[in-house]
Amino acid sequence: MSVIELKDVHVTFHEGGKTVEAVKGVNLLALDGEIYGIVGYSGAGKSTLVRTINLLERPTQGRVFIDGEDITDARGARLRELRRKIGFVFQGFNLVGNLTVGQNIQFALKAGGWKRGEWRERTLELLRLVGLEDRIDSYPSGLSGGQKQRVAIARALANDPKILLCDEATSALDLETTQDILALLRRINRELHITIVFITHQLEVAKEIFDHVAVMENGRIVEQGETFDVFSAPKHPTTKSLVGRFLGITLPPRLVRSLPAGELVELTYRGDDALEPLISDVARNRGVSVNVLHGNVEYFGARPIGVLIVLVSGEDAAVAAALDDIRGKVLKFEVLDRDELAAGDEAHDGEEGNGAEGAGDKTIPPTDTDKDNDKDTDKEATR
Numbered sequence: 001m002s003v004i005e006l007k008d009v010h011v012t013f014h015e016g017g018k019t020v021e022a023v024k025g026v027n028l029l030a031l032d033g034e035i036y037g038i039v040g041y042s043g044a045g046k047s048t049l050v051r052t053i054n055l056l057e058r059p060t061q062g063r064v065f066i067d068g069e070d071i072t073d074a075r076g077a078r079l080r081e082l083r084r085k086i087g088f089v090f091q092g093f094n095l096v097g098n099l100t101v102g103q104n105i106q107f108a109l110k111a112g113g114w115k116r117g118e119w120r121e122r123t124l125e126l127l128r129l130v131g132l133e134d135r136i137d138s139y140p141s142g143l144s145g146g147q148k149q150r151v152a153i154a155r156a157l158a159n160d161p162k163i164l165l166c167d168e169a170t171s172a173l174d175l176e177t178t179q180d181i182l183a184l185l186r187r188i189n190r191e192l193h194i195t196i197v198f199i200t201h202q203l204e205v206a207k208e209i210f211d212h213v214a215v216m217e218n219g220r221i222v223e224q225g226e227t228f229d230v231f232s233a234p235k236h237p238t239t240k241s242l243v244g245r246f247l248g249i250t251l252p253p254r255l256v257r258s259l260p261a262g263e264l265v266e267l268t269y270r271g272d273d274a275l276e277p278l279i280s281d282v283a284r285n286r287g288v289s290v291n292v293l294h295g296n297v298e299y300f301g302a303r304p305i306g307v308l309i310v311l312v313s314g315e316d317a318a319v320a321a322a323l324d325d326i327r328g329k330v331l332k333f334e335v336l337d338r339d340e341l342a343a344g345d346e347a348h349d350g351e352e353g354n355g356a357e358g359a360g361d362k363t364i365p366p367t368d369t370d371k372d373n374d375k376d377t378d379k380e381a382t383r
């Protein structure tokens with residue numbers, strides 16, 4: 001296990017007379033044995049940052065520490081030794097096409113100084129770990145994307161690294177294969193006690209395995225913390241945008257146009273908070289009607305975050321009081337602009353279907369509060 005610390009790291013590229021400040025003064029601390037994730041949109045500087053950890057990219061300023069040792073100036077044999085202890089998994093697998101699976105791994109074993117007589121046994125051990133011992137003699141071209149990534153992971157583990165760096169390691173894979181690779185990485189993290197730094201632009205990956213997450217934007221870390229805390233109450237606009245896109249739910253314009261009068265509100269809440277009783281209480285106490293139009297619950301680790309779109313109707317004063325009651329009880333409260341939603345993209349509307357019934361599998365047609373609350377509870381219970 002290992003602790004990684006970056007102190008005020010900058011990376012500046014000079015290319016064709018242009019200067020690109022890819023990383024601008026990043027401080028980062030990944031603790032022993034955790035899965036530390038970095039998320040951000042394309043071009044934020046994630047790849048450049050993660051590559052400074054094994055000095056594939058040298059900081060133009062700042063220091064890199066592994067287990068308290070300043071490695072920033074490591075070269076020659078010391079650098080090779082460091083790189084052996086820091087495995088790297090790439091988005092594009094980077095397997096050598098004219099070598100078999102076994103030979104790809106043995107390439108790393110040779111570089112790591114393993115004796116030739118040990119290669120086969122060690123290769124089989126690594127392939128067993130990733131569930132591919134029967135493919136030792138296959139060529140990469142005969143493997144699926146997920147299998148190639150498993151081989152790449154086995155290769156990255158060849159020299160018993162203490163740290164594994166994953167650069168968009170699942171971005172080239174479909175959802176199901178992504179889940180398998182994430183489960184494998186989590187097992188490696190837990191069983192082999194390897195600290196993992198994982199960068200991705202996919203929140204579905206981040207929410208699954210990150211213990212700690214840092215959000216990167218324009219070369220800087222703009223927000224970080226425990227994954228659930230960051231995603232359940234995002235503060236920086238970039239985090240809000242990432243989470244909003246991920247959790248985001250939209251109402252078909254045709255449905256919005258057909259709704260009765262009332263305030264349309266989007267509520268984001270911790271899924272383990274009981275929102276349904278609150279909504280029922282508010283509806284009863286304030287004499288208003290609250291219809292749940294749409295709902296989504298996503299799990300971040302083991303903990304859920306929910307989003308509901310509700311329509312609150314009744315006397316103006318009662319609706320205002322009901323909204324006040326709800327506002328303080330949720331993570332995020334946003335009154336939606338009905339006119340804007342109603343004027344939305346007609347093509348999208350058509351795709352989604354003709355109103356509530358055909359409005360996509362996340363949309364719930366307007367019904368009474370209790371019935372919809374049951375649906376939402378069921379949704380959580382089946383996960």
Ligand SMILES: Nc1ncnc2c1ncn2[C@@H]1O[C@H](COP(=O)(O)OP(=O)(O)OP(=O)(O)O)[C@@H](O)[C@H]1O
Nearest residue numbers: 013015020022040041042043044045046047048049
């Ligand atoms: N070797 C390089 N030379 C010049 N500019 C570079 C180099 N590597 C990266 N950059 C630039 O640095 C910035 C950050 O790139 P980086 O790849 O680190 O971002 P990212 O968040 O990983 O995005 P992506 O997921 O698209 O790779 C970009 O503007 C990129 O064009």
